[in-house]
Amino acid sequence: xxxxxxxxxxxxxxxxxxxxxxxxxxxxxxxxxxxxxxxxxxxxxxxxxxxxxxxxxxxxxxxxxxxxxxxxxxxxxxxxxxxxxxxxxxxxxxxxxxxxxxxxxxxxxxxxxxxxxxxxxxxxxxxxxxxxxxxxxxxxxxxxxxxxxxxxx
Amino acid sequence: xxxxxxxxxxxxxxxxxxxxxxxxxxxxxxxxxxxxxxxxxxxxxxxxxxxxxxxxxxxxxxxxxxxxxxxxxxxxxxxxxxxxxxxxxxxxxxxxxxxxxxxxxxxxxxxxxxxxxxxxxxxxxxxxxxxxxxxxxxxxxxxxxxxxxxxxxxxxxxxxxxxxxxxxxxxxxxxxxxxxxxxxxxxxxxxxxxxxxxxxxxxxxxxxxxxxxxxxxxxxxxxxxxxxxxxxxxxxxxxxxxxxxxxxxxxxxxxxxxxxxxxxxxxxxxxxxxxxxxxxxxxxxxxxxxxxxxxxxxxxxxxxxxxxxxxxxxxxxxxxxxxxxxxxxxxxxxxxxxxxxxxxxxxxxxxxxxxxxxxxxxxxxxxxxxxxxxxxxxxxxxxxxxxxxxxxxxxxxxxxxxxxxxxxxxxxxxxxxxxxxxxxxxxxxxxxxxxxxxxxxxxxxxxxxxxxxxxxxxxxxxxxxxxxxxxxxxxxxxxxxxxxxxxxxxxxxxxxxxxxxxxxxxxxxxxxxxxxxxxxxxxxxxxxxxxxxxxxxxxxxxxxxxxxxxxxxxxxxxxxxxxxxxxxxxxxxxxxxxxxxxxxxxxxxxxxxxxxxxxxxxxxxxxxxxxxxxxxxxxxxxxx
Numbered sequence: 001x002x003x004x005x006x007x008x009x010x011x012x013x014x015x016x017x018x019x020x021x022x023x024x025x026x027x028x029x030x031x032x033x034x035x036x037x038x039x040x041x042x043x044x045x046x047x048x049x050x051x052x053x054x055x056x057x058x059x060x061x062x063x064x065x066x067x068x069x070x071x072x073x074x075x076x077x078x079x080x081x082x083x084x085x086x087x088x089x090x091x092x093x094x095x096x097x098x099x100x101x102x103x104x105x106x107x108x109x110x111x112x113x114x115x116x117x118x119x120x121x122x123x124x125x126x127x128x129x130x131x132x133x134x135x136x137x138x139x140x141x142x143x144x145x146x147x148x149x150x151x152x153x
Numbered sequence: 154x155x156x157x158x159x160x161x162x163x164x165x166x167x168x169x170x171x172x173x174x175x176x177x178x179x180x181x182x183x184x185x186x187x188x189x190x191x192x193x194x195x196x197x198x199x200x201x202x203x204x205x206x207x208x209x210x211x212x213x214x215x216x217x218x219x220x221x222x223x224x225x226x227x228x229x230x231x232x233x234x235x236x237x238x239x240x241x242x243x244x245x246x247x248x249x250x251x252x253x254x255x256x257x258x259x260x261x262x263x264x265x266x267x268x269x270x271x272x273x274x275x276x277x278x279x280x281x282x283x284x285x286x287x288x289x290x291x292x293x294x295x296x297x298x299x300x301x302x303x304x305x306x307x308x309x310x311x312x313x314x315x316x317x318x319x320x321x322x323x324x325x326x327x328x329x330x331x332x333x334x335x336x337x338x339x340x341x342x343x344x345x346x347x348x349x350x351x352x353x354x355x356x357x358x359x360x361x362x363x364x365x366x367x368x369x370x371x372x373x374x375x376x377x378x379x380x381x382x383x384x385x386x387x388x389x390x391x392x393x394x395x396x397x398x399x400x401x402x403x404x405x406x407x408x409x410x411x412x413x414x415x416x417x418x419x420x421x422x423x424x425x426x427x428x429x430x431x432x433x434x435x436x437x438x439x440x441x442x443x444x445x446x447x448x449x450x451x452x453x454x455x456x457x458x459x460x461x462x463x464x465x466x467x468x469x470x471x472x473x474x475x476x477x478x479x480x481x482x483x484x485x486x487x488x489x490x491x492x493x494x495x496x497x498x499x500x501x502x503x504x505x506x507x508x509x510x511x512x513x514x515x516x517x518x519x520x521x522x523x524x525x526x527x528x529x530x531x532x533x534x535x536x537x538x539x540x541x542x543x544x545x546x547x548x549x550x551x552x553x554x555x556x557x558x559x560x561x562x563x564x565x566x567x568x569x570x571x572x573x574x575x576x577x578x579x580x581x582x583x584x585x586x587x588x589x590x591x592x593x594x595x596x597x598x599x600x601x602x603x604x605x606x607x608x609x610x611x612x613x614x615x616x617x618x619x620x621x622x623x624x625x626x627x628x629x630x631x632x633x634x635x636x637x638x639x640x641x642x643x644x645x646x647x648x649x650x651x652x653x654x655x656x657x658x659x660x661x662x663x664x665x666x667x668x669x670x671x672x673x674x675x676x677x678x679x680x681x682x683x684x685x686x687x688x689x690x691x692x693x694x695x696x697x698x699x700x701x702x703x704x705x706x707x708x709x710x711x712x713x714x715x716x717x718x719x720x721x722x723x724x725x726x727x728x729x730x731x732x733x734x735x736x737x738x739x740x741x742x743x744x745x746x747x748x749x750x751x752x753x754x755x756x757x758x759x760x761x762x763x764x765x766x767x768x769x770x771x772x773x774x775x776x777x
Binding site for chain 2 (some may be wrong): 042046049052053055056059060061063064067068070071072074075079136
């Protein structure tokens, strides 16, 4: 795969994940999309951290937050046992040859949207368990965004 | 660097007070001078008792292991163990003589007014505070038994540090004894009825010389190297240093200090992790993930700093140091890779509590932040990407003399990661046993039908995680060892970390003496001052300043000391007169003092002062 094709694939992945988040309506769908987004971020970050150079710390700390975010969403009582998007998003993951700064930009953008949707979900959720899970997961998503854009989490 | 008080701070204060010779009372009328002398003897006895009491507590701390060894079996003990027991006996006798004369360490006669007493009280206060500082590293356990409460605790109880401590106590004794004895045997007019008090003060001082001689004998057999004394002095108070907050734009020295303090905080926070793993709500996957990720980043930052230093050392023409720095950088890179594998291990493992962050994890994040500011000159932004500017070698160490400062900071960071690896490994093991490690149910094969988001971690995942952490421990220790070698080469102040580790290892192996393949110069002989003997003293009192005459006086004193020692040795027990009779007159007491001050073990064996019937070990003191 050429660099251009790879970049297109990266864009596909982040666009896909963002689209899934944007299209999700209802708490269960948001939770599904959020779980998948966190889950799929992990191999993306892991696949690029070795080449991250000056962004190494931001990448490895982001991975920790992605795993924490995924675990937080998993505790939400309204998360369905199986999410329909799971395998579709996984199929579009970028490999290790994408440019680190592009991957970072895509992840930052995705985590910003993720945080925003999870905050909204926490506000609209009736179950305190869902509220707590969404709030905690939103915090981890915001951490990722801050880390990858040079801010202090 | 961390701003914490050290044991050495208090010993230096004590040494300053001890170093000033006692002033005699100002010349006033004969009757008033006699009253002043009486008061001086009384106050000095109180002050000396106070010093002796705290010294006895130090020795009792050391002696707990062999306090009950009967006298007939002492020859089986090491030279230092014998010295410690003899020191305890000497202090017990000295205290008993002073107590018999009505001396009271609580200064019942009011605030001391006389110069020697003021200094003795100050010395006692410094020694007491120093002991309190040492005791912050221990705490009673649930069974009431004293337990280690810090990583410094095994260093403090190591043979090397206890020997150095005994050496310091002997040094105090050696400096106090002549001053107290000079006062006791002073030719100045005194009031009637003070003879007994002065004899008792002199006897107490003679016992201090006996203590010194016992320690000197051990010192001759198994010398204390200067490094051990430095290690003793470096013992810090067991308290977490304040959190350093980077403001931006710090110079390199401030960044070094920030890294060292942040590393110290990590070491402090990591220690209790294994013991708390079964119940602590802060034992979370969030904490462990953050710690592992931050440690990977810290190791990589250390690698960058070491490579930059290697380039700088090469520019300064230090090829050997440069090569060592490159090796250290490679080891730091391996440590970073192993921490990264540990971080990966947490991707599919979680814990039964979430949302809390341990102090160790928060401190690791700080350490990552400080080392990052040190290694890079611009912030991490997506626009700069992987090619972010690192600190140039010239900026890192403008002068070759700056290299040790940076090496020390990196050494502290690597040491903190090594401690963290050990603590995290113990923590995971305990948490696994307690069933606190979980995995997302979705990460398990479909054959597992668990209606909850998380399930108990299968044993193979726990084992895999533990195996990874053992690898992390090995890699981190390897990096620390490499940086320690550089620290030794460039004489970085962080060498104290290696000295502490070596002291503990030597004690554990029970071969502190054998571990040293050289016989270093004794540290205590340097501070041995010349105290004039009786003849030389008379010459001084006469106002003689001629070096030739003073030298002759000194030679006569030495010859008389030798003669008395030789003669005493030839006498059988039946022929010998009771030793206490020898010290009844000031003239003979002065001669005996001079012989005892020589620290000749033959002299102290034959001419040691009488044992006081009420002499006993210092009663144990309650823990603060």
